Amino acid sequence: xxxxxxxxxxxxxxxxxxxxxxxxxxxxxxxxxxxxxxxxxxxxxxxxxxxxxxxxxxxxxxxxxxxxxxxxxxxxxxxxxxxxxxxxxxxxxxxxxxxxxxxxxxxxxxxxxxxxxxxxxxxxxxxxxxxxxxxxxxxxxxxxxxxxxxxxxxxxxxxxxxxxxxxxxxxxxxxxxxxxxxxxxxxxxxxxxxxxxxxxxxxxxxxxxxxxxxxxxxxxxxxxxxxxxxxxxxxxxxxxxxxxxxxxxxxxxxxxxxxxxxxxxxxxxxxxxxxxxxxxxxxxxxxxxxxxxxxxxxxxxxxxxxxxxxxxxxxxxxxxxxxxxxxxxxxxxxxxxxxxxxxxxxxxxxxxxxxxxxxxxxxxxxxxxxxxxxxxxxxxxxxxxxxxxxxxxxxxxxxxxxxxxxxxxxxxxxxxxxxxxxxxxxxxxxxxxx
Amino acid sequence: xxxxxxxxxxxxxxxxxxxxxxxxxxxxxxxxxxxxxxxxxxxxxxxxxxxxxxxxxxxxxxxxxxxxxxxxxxxxxxxxxxxxxxxxxxxxxxxxxxxxxxxxxxxxxxxxxxxxxxxxxxxxxxxxxxxxxxxxxxxxxxxxxxxxxxxxxxxxxxxxxxxxxxxxxxxxxxxxxxxxxxxxxxxxxxxxxxxxxxxxxxxxxxxxxxxxxxxxxxxxxxxxxxxxxxxxxxxxxxxxxxxxxxxxxxxxxxxxxxxxxxxxxxxxxxxxxxxxxxxxxxxxxxxxxxxxxxxxxxxxxxxxxxxxxxxxxxxxxxxxxxxxxxxxxxxxxxxxxxxxxxxxxxxxxxxxxxxxxxxxxxxxxxxxxxxxxxxxxxxxxxxxxxxxxxxxxxxxxxxxxxxxxxxxxxxxxxxxxxxxxxxxxxxxxxxxxxxxxxxxxxxx
Numbered sequence: 001x002x003x004x005x006x007x008x009x010x011x012x013x014x015x016x017x018x019x020x021x022x023x024x025x026x027x028x029x030x031x032x033x034x035x036x037x038x039x040x041x042x043x044x045x046x047x048x049x050x051x052x053x054x055x056x057x058x059x060x061x062x063x064x065x066x067x068x069x070x071x072x073x074x075x076x077x078x079x080x081x082x083x084x085x086x087x088x089x090x091x092x093x094x095x096x097x098x099x100x101x102x103x104x105x106x107x108x109x110x111x112x113x114x115x116x117x118x119x120x121x122x123x124x125x126x127x128x129x130x131x132x133x134x135x136x137x138x139x140x141x142x143x144x145x146x147x148x149x150x151x152x153x154x155x156x157x158x159x160x161x162x163x164x165x166x167x168x169x170x171x172x173x174x175x176x177x178x179x180x181x182x183x184x185x186x187x188x189x190x191x192x193x194x195x196x197x198x199x200x201x202x203x204x205x206x207x208x209x210x211x212x213x214x215x216x217x218x219x220x221x222x223x224x225x226x227x228x229x230x231x232x233x234x235x236x237x238x239x240x241x242x243x244x245x246x247x248x249x250x251x252x253x254x255x256x257x258x259x260x261x262x263x264x265x266x267x268x269x270x271x272x273x274x275x276x277x278x279x280x281x282x283x284x285x286x287x288x289x290x291x292x293x294x295x296x297x298x299x300x301x302x303x304x305x306x307x308x309x310x311x312x313x314x315x316x317x318x319x320x321x322x323x324x325x326x327x328x329x330x331x332x333x334x335x336x337x338x339x340x341x342x343x344x345x346x347x348x349x350x351x352x353x354x355x356x357x358x359x360x361x362x363x364x365x366x367x368x369x370x371x372x373x374x375x376x377x378x379x380x381x382x383x384x385x386x387x388x389x390x391x392x393x394x395x396x397x398x399x400x401x402x403x404x405x406x407x408x409x410x411x412x413x414x415x416x417x418x419x420x421x422x423x424x425x426x427x428x429x430x431x432x433x434x
Numbered sequence: 435x436x437x438x439x440x441x442x443x444x445x446x447x448x449x450x451x452x453x454x455x456x457x458x459x460x461x462x463x464x465x466x467x468x469x470x471x472x473x474x475x476x477x478x479x480x481x482x483x484x485x486x487x488x489x490x491x492x493x494x495x496x497x498x499x500x501x502x503x504x505x506x507x508x509x510x511x512x513x514x515x516x517x518x519x520x521x522x523x524x525x526x527x528x529x530x531x532x533x534x535x536x537x538x539x540x541x542x543x544x545x546x547x548x549x550x551x552x553x554x555x556x557x558x559x560x561x562x563x564x565x566x567x568x569x570x571x572x573x574x575x576x577x578x579x580x581x582x583x584x585x586x587x588x589x590x591x592x593x594x595x596x597x598x599x600x601x602x603x604x605x606x607x608x609x610x611x612x613x614x615x616x617x618x619x620x621x622x623x624x625x626x627x628x629x630x631x632x633x634x635x636x637x638x639x640x641x642x643x644x645x646x647x648x649x650x651x652x653x654x655x656x657x658x659x660x661x662x663x664x665x666x667x668x669x670x671x672x673x674x675x676x677x678x679x680x681x682x683x684x685x686x687x688x689x690x691x692x693x694x695x696x697x698x699x700x701x702x703x704x705x706x707x708x709x710x711x712x713x714x715x716x717x718x719x720x721x722x723x724x725x726x727x728x729x730x731x732x733x734x735x736x737x738x739x740x741x742x743x744x745x746x747x748x749x750x751x752x753x754x755x756x757x758x759x760x761x762x763x764x765x766x767x768x769x770x771x772x773x774x775x776x777x778x779x780x781x782x783x784x785x786x787x788x789x790x791x792x793x794x795x796x797x798x799x800x801x802x803x804x805x806x807x808x809x810x811x812x813x814x815x816x817x818x819x820x821x822x823x824x825x826x827x828x829x830x831x832x833x834x835x836x837x838x839x840x841x842x843x844x845x846x847x848x849x850x851x852x853x854x855x856x857x858x859x860x861x862x863x864x865x866x867x868x869x870x871x872x873x874x875x876x877x878x
Contacts, residue, residue, distance in 0.1 A: 068475040349539055350539040352480065
């Protein structure tokens with residue numbers, strides 16, 4: 001059986017599934033339950049400065065969007081960092097870490113952008129025996145209005161500065177948590193690295209309004225007739241997170257910088273996808289908030305089964321394995337030509353492929369008597385929309401035209417050689433193929 | 435002292451009142467809101483949807499289901515009523531398993547179609563519960579139309595004509611409007627006086643007068659109607675019942691299934707209704723199933739449905755047959771009645787087995803008898819009392835196009851007209867289409 005244990009920055013955990021800093025990790029009671037359920041680690045709910053804790057709203061903190069049967073697809077929140085006293089959290093962290101030495105316990109921290117504030121809190125966190133810290137430069141709501149959270153994460157210079165302070169006053173690993181509410185994720189990642197960060201974690205939540213109450217004209221969640229943007233997470237954000245993780249993983253300036261992947265991890269497969277794109281482990285929140293801590297059991301069994309099937313004995317065997325295959329559009333092979341193929345046996349004749357292609361794509365599917373749908377090779381550009389809208393898995397597939405075959409759409413013979421946009425005659429900036 | 439299923443002969447109150455209430459409750463309880471949303475989400479919104487094609491009234495099913503899924507069941511109901519003003523009743527009585535749901539691609543994919551019938555009921559119930567009538571009349575045309583028969587065909591025709599601005603008078607022989615919806619359908623398919631509520635709701639369009647207790651040959655004549663109105667629509671159904679042509683069928687406790695079904699529907703107190711301990715129903719259609727199942731639900735100990743041909747030829751759908759079987763009705767096929775035996779009242783029925791031969795059904799010579807305290811005939815209805823002068827075709831009023839009869843200015847639709855399949859939904863389509871044709875003729 002595969003070994004799921006991970007060594008992330010020297011922090012060992014029995015599996016790569018950590019709970020992200022969020023409501024599930026707000027106190028000892030929850031974290032103990034999480035560890036009993038099998039989670040490999042937790043990032044404790046973000047700590048603030050000594051003194052009176054922040055207060056939360058007393059109305060709804062969460063909003064959501066749903067798919068079929070109210071399956072939760074996206075969740076947003078306007079909850080702030082921990083609203084419990086710093087001392088209480090620190091005491092609890094120390095107790096839990098002592099009782100679960102084999103699990104990772106990371107302290108998430110958010111204090112003002114002043115050296116003194118960081119200098120004050122770091123030794124106290126160190127006393128708990130926590131395995132490392134995560135700098136919360138991500139939360140996009142509430143705290144950002146006070147110059148913290150994503151307000152820091154959006155300014156690479158601040159990231160670098162604060163990271164440097166932390167490396168100076170704390171001797172265990174420092175993870176910088178990034179906000180996706182920026183235009184180029186590589187900039188803050190580079191800043192973190194320049195500041196000496198041991199790793200980055202991403203993504204934090206995305207600015208969002210989940211819905212609007214059309215009777216009251218209020219954004220949701222609504223507090224006494226008003227709403228504020230919240231941080232969006234859950235399955236819906238996974239594609240955004242995967243892309244951002246991969247950008248950092250393949251950026252020459254941050255290449256090799258460890259990454260903790262966050263954003264919509266709901267199943268073992270999601271976790272594996274983050275990891276092959278460069279994440280050394282993953283952090284989960286919404287799945288646990290939706291289904292409870294027990295979901296980790298499926299993540300563990302699923303990842304383990306997949307590793308066995310693929311012959312991976314340890315997680316390091318596959319971490320980052322897909323990174324070399326993430327490239328720029330201009331390097332995609334333009335001589336790779338496919339055509340849609342409809343399996344008539346599997347087809348249930350709903351006609352969605354036809355409607356999609358006829359109305360919104362390339363008129364490349366014919367509807368014949370008896371509701372038989374056939375691809376017109378001379379029109380098919382292989383866009384994949386028919387595959388995406390077909391309700392039957394594997395009913396429509398993309399089949400590669402072998403070199404030497406003729407593409408009926410262009411009348412040209414498929415070439416065996418790789419060729420991309422950089423050398424294409426239509427590209428004004430094309431360089432000679434030589 | 436109380437009666438039970440084992441009480442000999444005919445007896446009322448074989449079951450406690452609470453069991454009767456349960457037995458005659460809604461066969462398919464309405465979908466709750468969340469159930470409806472989940473059920474609606476299963477629809478693939480097919481292109482040129484097969485379900486829509488299979489619906490005799492061509493309801494835009496994918497559209498109405500999407501309207502439910504997006505939280506606008508009232509709009510969904512409007513989509514349904516645009517095509518089928520009796521969409522509420524059809525949601526309850528349509529054999530969806532042989533129409534829209536049979537061709538649903540989910541049936542192909544998983545053997546479980548989208549629950550179109552129940553979703554239709556959800557939408558139509560929502561709108562009707564709000565007492566909303568989503569149609570208004572056009573400017574009055576000054577034209578008048580007589581509709582004979584207030585069944586599904588007549589009501590659909592009347593509504594569409596009223597909407598076009600014509601003034602309509604609907605005549606019906608019985609005390610209430612609704613036709614078979616009111617008198618001819620098993621109680622558990624239309625509970626809580628739905629048929630009457632639907633008629634009341636339909637009449638909200640305005641411009642329709644209903645006159646009950648009037649029939650052709652009984653206060654009305656086709657010539658008189660033709661003289662008094664600009665057009666006439668006949669939706670008079672099939673009021674004659676075929677006889678068994680078996681010896682002794684005139685004896686006591688032998689009745690037409692349609693009469694039994696009607697009495698049951700109109701009964702105020704089911705525990706006062708007498709039913710036999712041993713009931714035999716002859717026939718293989720929906721009427722036979724309705725009579726057999728309801729006999730069982732009233733507390734008959736043994737109910738047997740006997741059909742002269744094979745099961746594959748029964749006009750009751752597979753679903754209906756399974757319903758009957760699930761309620762404990764025994765179905766005997768390939769047997770035809772030979773004699774009704776009894777002194778003053780039926781005691782036994784003698785059948786002879788049949789087989790399919792080269793020249794049709796052949797008796798095999800082997801006979802058997804079933805004990806029977808009550809025998810219901812359900813071997814089909816026929817046209818009765820059609821006015822003279824109308825060309826008939828196969829025992830029904832011959833029609834061409836959208837219900838045009840051989841007489842100028844006279845249209846017909848529903849069960850009494852040639853073609854069609856004797857379904858409520860088909861009657862609605864025919865009534866509606868005849869109305870459009872009448873409107874075109876009156877506007878010319």
